[in-house]
Amino acid sequence: MIMVAARPAIVLLFDSDGFCRLESSPRLAGLSQESGARFHRLVTRYDGQAFELASCGVGLSLRKDESAATASQIVSSESVPFGRWTLPMKGNEPDMGWLGDHGVLSGLRRLDLVPFAVETLSVAKKQAGKGASLLSISLESGWIEAGDGKKQAPVFRAVLSAAPHRWRALVQLARLLIDISPADLVLNEQEAALMLAQGNAGQARRARRMGLRGIESVSGAFRLIARLGIEQIAANRSCIAGVETVEGVHQMRVGVRRLRSAINLFRPLLKVTPATRISAQLKTLASLLGPVRDVDVFQEIILDPVLALLPAHAGIEGLKASFAKDRNELLAKALPALDRQPFASLMLDLQDWSETGTTKEEGDLGAFASKALDKRHRKLMKAGRDFLTLDPLARHALRIRGKKMRYAAEFLNTLFPEAKTQRYLEALTHLVDVLGHLNDIAVARRVLEERRGKDCDAALHHGVGFVEGWHAGRAALLEEQVVKAWDEFKRQEKFWK
Missing domain, CATH: 1.40.20.10 (CHAD domain)
Structure with a gap:
C-alpha cells in the first residue's frame, strides 16, 4: 500500500473553558482562516486484544467525515520521525497491508484487530499559509467512548499538522495557541482514548517500555x-x-x-x-x-x-x-x-x-550499545570495590552508579538476548533497591535528629526514638541483604558481550 508523505502533528489538549476561549479568540481568527464549515467526524481506533500495536508505538484509526465518501486510515509510528500518515482505503475495514516488510512490525500483519475506542467529534478546520507552506489546525471537541460505551470522557483538542519542512513553523503556531489558551501537550492523539480503554485515565503514568x-x-x-x-x-x-x-x-x-x-x-x-x-x-x-x-x-x-x-x-x-x-x-x-x-x-x-x-x-547502534554498557559497568564495579568497607556516602555513590547502569540497560537491553539481560537487570535492580532502603534510613537519621533539635515537645522526642529504633533493626537486616545482593550482581554475565 502506498503512503502519502508523512505529516508531523502536534496535539494540544484543553479543558472546556479553554477550548471555547481558543475558538472565539480574535488572535486565532487573525492568524488563520476557515477552510469550510464545521462538520462531524467519527474516529474508530483499533488495536489487538492485548494492545500489541500500542506496545510497539503504533496507532491505527479509521476516520470518517460526514462530507467524505470514504473513510481514511490514519497510521502513526513513534519509531519514525514525524511518523504520521494518511492512507488510502479500499473498504470500510482497517487494512494491515501498510506494514509491508517494516522490520520488527511485519510480524503484526496478521494481528486480529478490534475497535477499542470511538470518538464522536465536532470539527472546525482552519489553515494558515498556502500551498506547501500550509499549516492545518483542526479544532476537535466531543466524546470518547470505550468498553462498549461504558467508559466515557470529553475531549477538547487542537491537532496541528504540516509538511515536515514546516515543523518549526508548526511549533511556533503551537506556542501561539498555548499563549491564547493554556493547554497540555500530548505526543499522540490516541493517548486519551488508549488510557480510557485501558482503565488508566487520570492515573499517574509509568515509564513505557518499547524495544x-x-x-x-x-x-x-x-x-x-x-x-x-x-x-x-x-x-x-x-x-x-x-x-x-x-x-x-x-x-x-x-x-x-x-x-x-x-x-x-x-x-x-x-x-x-x-x-x-x-x-x-x-x-x-x-x-x-x-x-x-x-x-x-x-x-x-x-x-x-x-x-x-x-x-x-x-x-x-x-x-x-x-x-x-x-x-x-x-x-x-x-x-x-x-x-x-x-x-x-x-x-x-x-x-x-x-x-x-x-x-x-x-x-552502528549495536557497537555503540556494547561500548556504552561496558563503560558504565566498569564504573559501577569500580565504585563497589572493597564493598564491605564502604561508608554510607560511598554506598550512595555506588547506588547512583547502579541506577545509571540500570537505566542504560533498560534502554538498550532489547538489542541483546533476553534471558541474559533479564537476569542481569533483576540482580542490578535488587541491589539498587536494597542500597536505596539503606540510604533512606541513613538520611532519616539526620533528618530526625535535626527535627528533634528544633522542637522541645516530649511526645515528638519519644516518637523520634521509636522511629529510629524500629529502623535500626530494619537496617541490620538490610545489611545482610545488601552483601548478598552485591555478591549476586557480581556473578552476572555481561549480556552485551
Missing part, C-alpha cells in the same frame, strides 16, 4: 528513548495538579531522571549546545520535584510503617503532620513551573529538540 529491535541507527534509538521520557514527563502534569499528587510527582521525576540519563548515555554523539540547554531545563525541573518526592519517601518508608504499629502515638502523628506541612510548602514552590502555559512551552522545547536532529554523528 529498539528494527532500529539500526544511534539517532533513531536516542530519538525514541527521548520521546518516551518526554511522554512520561508530560503525562503526569495533570496528576500533580489533580488528586494523584504523590504518584504523579514520583513518575514525573522518574521521567526526568530517565531523560537526563539518556542524554548522559548518548552525550558523546549529541549536538553539544542543544543537549546542554535541555539538560539545564531538566535539572531545574528536577530541583523542584526532588524535595517534594524526598518528603513523600520519608513519610511512606520511614514514618508510615511505625505509625501502623503505633497508630495513636501523638509524637509520630505530630512528626507526620509537620512533614505534611513541609510538603505542601515545597509543592507550592513547584506548582508555578507546572502551570499549563509554562509547562507546555517546556514540553514543546523537548519535543522540538527530539524531533529535529539531536545527534552530531551517526554510528
Whole structure:
C-alpha cells in the first residue's frame, strides 16, 4: 500500500473553558482562516486484544467525515520521525497491508484487530499559509467512548499538522495557541482514548517500555528513548495538579531522571549546545520535584510503617503532620513551573529538540550499545570495590552508579538476548533497591535528629526514638541483604558481550 508523505502533528489538549476561549479568540481568527464549515467526524481506533500495536508505538484509526465518501486510515509510528500518515482505503475495514516488510512490525500483519475506542467529534478546520507552506489546525471537541460505551470522557483538542519542512513553523503556531489558551501537550492523539480503554485515565503514568529491535541507527534509538521520557514527563502534569499528587510527582521525576540519563548515555554523539540547554531545563525541573518526592519517601518508608504499629502515638502523628506541612510548602514552590502555559512551552522545547536532529554523528547502534554498557559497568564495579568497607556516602555513590547502569540497560537491553539481560537487570535492580532502603534510613537519621533539635515537645522526642529504633533493626537486616545482593550482581554475565 502506498503512503502519502508523512505529516508531523502536534496535539494540544484543553479543558472546556479553554477550548471555547481558543475558538472565539480574535488572535486565532487573525492568524488563520476557515477552510469550510464545521462538520462531524467519527474516529474508530483499533488495536489487538492485548494492545500489541500500542506496545510497539503504533496507532491505527479509521476516520470518517460526514462530507467524505470514504473513510481514511490514519497510521502513526513513534519509531519514525514525524511518523504520521494518511492512507488510502479500499473498504470500510482497517487494512494491515501498510506494514509491508517494516522490520520488527511485519510480524503484526496478521494481528486480529478490534475497535477499542470511538470518538464522536465536532470539527472546525482552519489553515494558515498556502500551498506547501500550509499549516492545518483542526479544532476537535466531543466524546470518547470505550468498553462498549461504558467508559466515557470529553475531549477538547487542537491537532496541528504540516509538511515536515514546516515543523518549526508548526511549533511556533503551537506556542501561539498555548499563549491564547493554556493547554497540555500530548505526543499522540490516541493517548486519551488508549488510557480510557485501558482503565488508566487520570492515573499517574509509568515509564513505557518499547524495544529498539528494527532500529539500526544511534539517532533513531536516542530519538525514541527521548520521546518516551518526554511522554512520561508530560503525562503526569495533570496528576500533580489533580488528586494523584504523590504518584504523579514520583513518575514525573522518574521521567526526568530517565531523560537526563539518556542524554548522559548518548552525550558523546549529541549536538553539544542543544543537549546542554535541555539538560539545564531538566535539572531545574528536577530541583523542584526532588524535595517534594524526598518528603513523600520519608513519610511512606520511614514514618508510615511505625505509625501502623503505633497508630495513636501523638509524637509520630505530630512528626507526620509537620512533614505534611513541609510538603505542601515545597509543592507550592513547584506548582508555578507546572502551570499549563509554562509547562507546555517546556514540553514543546523537548519535543522540538527530539524531533529535529539531536545527534552530531551517526554510528552502528549495536557497537555503540556494547561500548556504552561496558563503560558504565566498569564504573559501577569500580565504585563497589572493597564493598564491605564502604561508608554510607560511598554506598550512595555506588547506588547512583547502579541506577545509571540500570537505566542504560533498560534502554538498550532489547538489542541483546533476553534471558541474559533479564537476569542481569533483576540482580542490578535488587541491589539498587536494597542500597536505596539503606540510604533512606541513613538520611532519616539526620533528618530526625535535626527535627528533634528544633522542637522541645516530649511526645515528638519519644516518637523520634521509636522511629529510629524500629529502623535500626530494619537496617541490620538490610545489611545482610545488601552483601548478598552485591555478591549476586557480581556473578552476572555481561549480556552485551
